[in-house]
Amino acid sequence: MDLTLNTRTEGQHTVLAVAGEVDVYTAPALRDRIADLLDKGQQRLVIDLGGVEFLDSTGLGVLVAGLNRAREVGGSLSLVCPQERVLKLFRITGLDEVFTVHSTVDDALADVQAS
């Protein structure tokens, strides 16, 4: 599977670094990891898409489902996406209005800590 998922803790937040290709085949692994983190009470998630080489609609759908689930449990889910080619997909689908998207992990952490 051409997808790697790494988590680390930053204060009260969990940063999930996603690298590789998120598509119809690999997206379920991302969905399961997000669900697992939320189930374990790690409800403040920052998903770092900096290493993503390819993202399709299934991947976008998994992120939307993750955001909804995080909100349901009183948590948060924000995105880090420095790449224009990936950002474009969020704009095309209007999802840039749904997610809080930062260009660096530091920005995302500063923002969520301020709020």
Added chain:
Amino acid sequence: MAGVTAGTEVTVTLRLPANAAHVRTARLIAAAMARRCGISEGLLDEVRLAVGEACARAVRQHERNRCLDPITVEFAESKRFRVAVVDRARPGAGIRAGSGARVGGAEVPPWTDPSGDALGLALLSAVVQDLKVAPEDGGAGTRVSMSWPVG
């Protein structure tokens, strides 16, 4: 090859098991074919995304309908680089609850979620200017045709 518009030459036809694992294979071959046909680098991302979305859609259709036939991807080069993704699942059938979309009463996997199709089609229509979705074989499947300028 049946169904190919007259005057175009099919250079490669792929037949893939309707399995999510092979969608990546289709993307890789699509990118290689596009390069070979002289598609500009700037359009390669769009070709990859569009072929991936069309194949993912076809795989979802087959899974919903429990259709075991392969999906077909046709690449043709004429004045444009043409790709057609053909599924053999009767559109509209088997999408309702009880069709197997729910496994053990648990959550619906995203690739069987109808909203996945909505997002996929939104992406497809945004990145492909020349896109056509038409019934295949009298409605026993769907042909998603798209093309890009060469050179």
